[in-house]
Amino acid sequence: MGIKPYKYLSPFIVLLAAAFAFANRGIVTYIPVLYAFVFIPLLELFLKPETSNLSAAEEEIAKADKTYDYILYAIVPLQYVLLIQFLFSFQQADLTAVDITGRILSMGLLCGVFGINVAHELGHRVNKVEQWMAKALLLTSQYIHFYIEHNKGHHKNVATHEDPSSARLHESVFAFYPRTIFFSYISAWKIANDEVKKKNKSWWQNEMLQAQVLQLIFIAAIYYVFGWKILLYYMAAALMGILLLECVNYIEHYGLSRQKKEQGLYERAMPHHSWNSNHVIGRLMLFELSRHSDHHYMASRKYQVLRHHDDSPQMPTGYPGMMLLAHIPPLWFWVMHRNMRSIQNEKNASATIPA
Numbered sequence: 001m002g003i004k005p006y007k008y009l010s011p012f013i014v015l016l017a018a019a020f021a022f023a024n025r026g027i028v029t030y031i032p033v034l035y036a037f038v039f040i041p042l043l044e045l046f047l048k049p050e051t052s053n054l055s056a057a058e059e060e061i062a063k064a065d066k067t068y069d070y071i072l073y074a075i076v077p078l079q080y081v082l083l084i085q086f087l088f089s090f091q092q093a094d095l096t097a098v099d100i101t102g103r104i105l106s107m108g109l110l111c112g113v114f115g116i117n118v119a120h121e122l123g124h125r126v127n128k129v130e131q132w133m134a135k136a137l138l139l140t141s142q143y144i145h146f147y148i149e150h151n152k153g154h155h156k157n158v159a160t161h162e163d164p165s166s167a168r169l170h171e172s173v174f175a176f177y178p179r180t181i182f183f184s185y186i187s188a189w190k191i192a193n194d195e196v197k198k199k200n201k202s203w204w205q206n207e208m209l210q211a212q213v214l215q216l217i218f219i220a221a222i223y224y225v226f227g228w229k230i231l232l233y234y235m236a237a238a239l240m241g242i243l244l245l246e247c248v249n250y251i252e253h254y255g256l257s258r259q260k261k262e263q264g265l266y267e268r269a270m271p272h273h274s275w276n277s278n279h280v281i282g283r284l285m286l287f288e289l290s291r292h293s294d295h296h297y298m299a300s301r302k303y304q305v306l307r308h309h310d311d312s313p314q315m316p317t318g319y320p321g322m323m324l325l326a327h328i329p330p331l332w333f334w335v336m337h338r339n340m341r342s343i344q345n346e347k348n349a350s351a352t353i354p355a
């Protein structure tokens with residue numbers, strides 16, 4: 001076992017910063033958010049992307065090294081410990097609006113980076129315990145249905161208009177948010193209902209129904225112990241986690257589309273149907289999520305062995321910077337459409353590019 005797995009301990013900086021934020025007041029409560037959306041984007045402007053892949057031998061070693069998995073497993077209890085600390089922190093007296101907002105934003109970052117992103121990685125595993133861990137993490141963001149829709153809907157329909165999680169050409173992130181949140185939820189219900197019928201299950205075995213009940217119990221428990229005001233603070237943090245996820249979905253597939261074949265079926269999802277980013281800091285922080293082209297090409301591939309593909313469209317910077325850019329639609333369209341035209345000219349990419 002080498003030292004390579006331990007580079008993925010760097011996201012724990014955010015966990016430590018959040019613990020510090022929940023225990024203090026003032027500007028320090030914003031440290032996790034400033035680290036994620038100021039320090040990292042600025043740093044990645046000056047760092048070159050790393051496009052190298054593991055050799056075949058290195059990949060086999062990495063796949064066999066359980067340290068990569070243990071790092072993910074450790075996040076599950078830590079997420080709950082920090083959520084509990086977050087909730088209890090509001091019982092302190094004389095908290096200002098600055099204190100409250102900083103703590104909510106920091107918890108929201110945890111909900112997105114760890115509660116949903118790590119759940120995404122574990123949710124693709126075939127091991128039932130790992131799948132349970134994924135759902136436990138998603139519970140902290142009240143988004144368990146993501147496990148159902150992402151695995152059985154998004155990966156099937158990605159880069160088509162049938163997929164609510166794929167952003168369309170000229171669609172702003174602000175238009176994308178309500179569309180993807182609403183229709184992803186509806187899609188998850190359809191998938192779960194179809195499974196009940198196909199597998200002849202009882203109504204109470206409906207995976208979506210079980211998820212809703214569990215989430216309601218979780219909310220009720222927070223209300224019972226902490227009251228309605230702290231529950232609202234928690235729900236605000238969970239909403240931020242959801243928006244962070246959906247912003248990532250927005251930047252990952254914006255404007256890219258799969259073509260329909262003569263039989264009416266779509267072509268297979270290929271590396272050029274997802275935007276990719278090889279910027280190292282963002283890659284580490286999100287456990288290689290930004291090597292998204294390979295993830296859709298081979299969804300079963302674990303995060304530590306995801307590959308760069310030369311034919312995948314490349315983002316001009318890392319995920320944190322691209323997420324900020326997405327919230328300035330005119331600038332986003334200018335950067336991305338220019339990039340898409342360049343890609344189409346060089347690689348004949350399968351996207352309709354605006355004039």
